[in-house]
Amino acid sequence: MSTPSERVIAVVTAGLTTPSSSRLLADQLAAAVHDELSTRGVASRTEVIEVRDHAHDLTNNLLTGFPSANLEKVLTTVTTADALIVVSPTFSASYSGLFKMFFDVLDDQALAGKPVLLGATGGTERHSLVLDYALRPLFAYLKAIPVPTGVYAASTDWGPNAATLRPRITQAAAELVATLHHDNPTKPDPFENPTPFENLLNS
Template identity: 50%
Template structure:
């Protein structure tokens, strides 16, 4: 049975982080939805807080340190992506934007993406539609219809807010799982063959 790879990117800055909690909840819900359809699933979580220095160095030098390079490769090779950001000044975090700035701008083409955010007020939920969704549409990803926002009222165990959050998570995870099948094969066909190192290309040109 072929394994589908789901990568979860958490842009939370704190420890503990509500963004990480929501990321874990969405990753597990997506795994359940896919395995309910007999699709074996591997879920990998990338915590951007741990890569902050590497991301900054990449922006300055143009080269990704090994840990960041592995994270970027995981995202590019995923069958689906879940991205969770805290809300800062009415938008997603600068760290999250910087991570996707150093990712190849064709890496997410046709990839199913679920977007989510956490914040201190329900008013901040609009960020998902006016800021975060346009980012991934620009990157030519396929963004699921249901975006998930979690505020302070959504974290009380057994509360009405927590139940409503679980419903939103399940609905969004189901939409993402539904996109995964049929998309993986398309993305494999679209991926270009690995190019030769520059030195080998130069040697070929000089040898003509």
């Protein structure tokens, strides 16, 4: 359970190998966000979701229309988190199909108003705009709030270019934390507070 002041950061990473470079980037982003919150005296907890672990459940959800009990828990972790860090490998000039499936089974309003840090990985730097051409529109559609700086890591960023990756991670983490002084808007629960029928009748 999170204490009232504790922030929960959900990390959704869709790498396929174990370990994957997407997970590597996700961990660095999560650590940077955690550190940034710590320096501001804010406690935080990170919940990491490896989409691969839920691949069958996601397919089943698409086919049957409802999540398994396990997947439902994971989806709730994401929708109730204070902020998200998402990382996808770049496949065929976009996020991976598995990554998209995770967001396809969420209700289209489930991430409205949620701060999101966008991350992607790829073999070469040539795909780096996947962040802004693929991930950003997806989260704009979902009415989430992607922070301005996204982080793309190519293979070379784990070696000779590491020094140039680091400041981007720090910058993106700071931007995500800056959005967190807002309280998350609480969404009305339509089962707790249904629209009175007279309003439906007269609308």
